[in-house]
Each structure stands twice: as structure tokens, then as C-alpha cells.
Amino acid sequence: MKLIVGNWKLNPSTLNEAVALASGVNYALKVEDFERMVLLPPFIFLEELAKKFKQIVWGAQDVFWEARGAYTGEVSLAMLKDAGVTWVLIGHSERRRIFGESDEDVNKKIKAALAQDFNVIAAVGELQRGDGADEVVDSFKKSAAGLDPADLARLTVAYEPVWAISTTPGAQADSPARSNQIIGELKHTAFKMFGEPSKKIRFLYGGSVTSENALKFLSQPYIDGALVGGASLLVEEFTTIISSAN
Ligand code: PGA
Numbered sequence: 001m002k003l004i005v006g007n008w009k010l011n012p013s014t015l016n017e018a019v020a021l022a023s024g025v026n027y028a029l030k031v032e033d034f035e036r037m038v039l040l041p042p043f044i045f046l047e048e049l050a051k052k053f054k055q056i057v058w059g060a061q062d063v064f065w066e067a068r069g070a071y072t073g074e075v076s077l078a079m080l081k082d083a084g085v086t087w088v089l090i091g092h093s094e095r096r097r098i099f100g101e102s103d104e105d106v107n108k109k110i111k112a113a114l115a116q117d118f119n120v121i122a123a124v125g126e127l128q129r130g131d132g133a134d135e136v137v138d139s140f141k142k143s144a145a146g147l148d149p150a151d152l153a154r155l156t157v158a159y160e161p162v163w164a165i166s167t168t169p170g171a172q173a174d175s176p177a178r179s180n181q182i183i184g185e186l187k188h189t190a191f192k193m194f195g196e197p198s199k200k201i202r203f204l205y206g207g208s209v210t211s212e213n214a215l216k217f218l219s220q221p222y223i224d225g226a227l228v229g230g231a232s233l234l235v236e237e238f239t240t241i242i243s244s245a246n
Contacts, residue, residue, distance in 0.1 A: 009094070047084065086118060097127075110155070120155050123157075136185075141189060157190075159203060173217075204223070205217045210237065
């Protein structure tokens with residue numbers, strides 16, 4: 001089963017709009033679609049949305065690894081759990097680039113979240129078009145270092161070439177064949193790190209996925225789903241992508 005994750009990023013601006021978006025998606029989906037979709041709204045809307053739309057699987061766009069204390073502005077795993085959230089995205093390229101998160105920070109967050117029984121989506125990707133796979137593989141190795149193989153069934157890795165993310169100037173989706181090949185390399189790397197249990201990790205592609213190109217990515221052998229940004233804010237566009245995951 002392919003997995004589609006909708007990352008709303010810093011959108012929309014009001015709870016009313018967030019409820020309208022969730023309700024549009026909720027209405028358009030078939031019962032079986034809810035199993036293959038996770039939505040990631042901003043923190044502040046999460047609790048209300050999780051209460052209102054119980055069929056939808058909700059996740060946060062980030063989390064901090066410490067449980068409590070003097071960490072102004074941060075949100076803990078216990079707080080997410082209390083809000084009814086079981087999924088979390090960690091290490092998105094915008095967190096890494098704009099907010100300075102390193103592979104080591106990402107690694108601490110992944111370990112903390114898996115230890116608390118969360119499902120984790122960990123993102124990796126190279127900055128420039130033309131950068132080789134080495135940078136991505138290296139970032140994956142550092143981000144996933146020392147994970148407990150028993151937790152890998154709850155790990156999803158999103159390969160997101162930064163140059164292909166729709167808000168990067170001049171962005172264009174990667175070619176499905178190239179991203180399939182990079183994900184193949186990541187799967188091979190994961191196998192070298194963790195052996196057989198690595199086969200439980202899901203690998204998604206992210207970067208300008210639309211209703212038009214979704215099927216081309218989702219039909220690649222190594223690609224287990226998609227992380228969708230911009231297109232997840234448009235109900236029809238997003239629900240068409242979900243039907244391509246069928
Ligand atoms: P995009 O974003 O689909 O708008 O390119 C993907 C992401 O950054 O999650």
C-alpha cells in the first residue's frame with residue numbers, strides 16, 4: 001500500500017480555514033483511503049482537527065527531543081500524544097535550511113520519537129540539482145545512526161530533493177526514474193546498516209508532486225508513497241493524488 005502524506009507547512013492562517021480544508025478532504029475520501037493518508041497541519045490546529053476528524057491520521061511537522069524544561073517555543077512528544085497525534089515529520093529541508101537543524105539534531109529527534117512509539121517520517125535530500133547521491137546517502141546514514149532495528153516498521157523516509165520542492169525558485173519535479181534510483185540507493189544503504197529489518201522502512205518521494213505526475217512516481221518499484229506540500233492545500237488536487245495511490 002502506498003502512503004500519501006500532506007504537509008500543510010505554515011498554512012492556512014485560521015482554524016476555520018484549516019477545518020474547511022480537512023473537511024473537504026474528509027468528505028472526498030473513501031473509507032479505505034484513510035489508511036494510506038497522513039495530514040500534517042501546523043501545531044496550533046492539531047488538537048482541534050484530531051478531535052473533529054477522528055478517521056484522519058494526524059501528524060506534526062516537527063517535535064523537540066526533550067520532554068520538558070527551559071526550551072522556549074518547543075513542543076514535546078508527550079504534548080503531541082496528549083493531543084491525539086501519533087505521527088511526526090522530522091528533518092524537513094525547511095527545518096534544516098531555515099532553522100539550522102543538523103543531521104545530529106534530526107537523529108536525536110527520530111530516536112526520541114521512535115522510543116515514544118511514534119510513527120516518524122524523516123526527510124533527507126540534496127540542495128542543488130546535479131548534486132550526487134552521496135550527500136543524500138551520507139545525511140541518511142547520520143540521521144538514522146543507531147536506531148533500534150525493532151522500531152524500523154514505524155520509520156518512513158522521505159527523499160525530497162530541495163531543488164524540486166515547489167516553492168524553490170525554478171523548481172520542477174524530479175524525474176520518477178532518477179528519484180526511484182536514489183531511493184534504491186537509500187534502501188541499499190539501510191540494508192547495509194540494519195539488515196533484514198530495514199525492509200520495513202517505507203521510502204517516499206517529495207518535491208512538486210501533483211495530480212498529474214503522482215502516478216508516475218507511485219508506479220516506480222522502490223517508491224512507497226509521496227510527501228506532498230503545495231498540492232495538499234487543494235482538496236481536489238490532493239484527493240486525486242490519494243486515488244492514484246490505489
Ligand atoms: P511541494 O513540497 O509538494 O510543495 O514541492 C513538498 C514538501 O516540501 O514537503
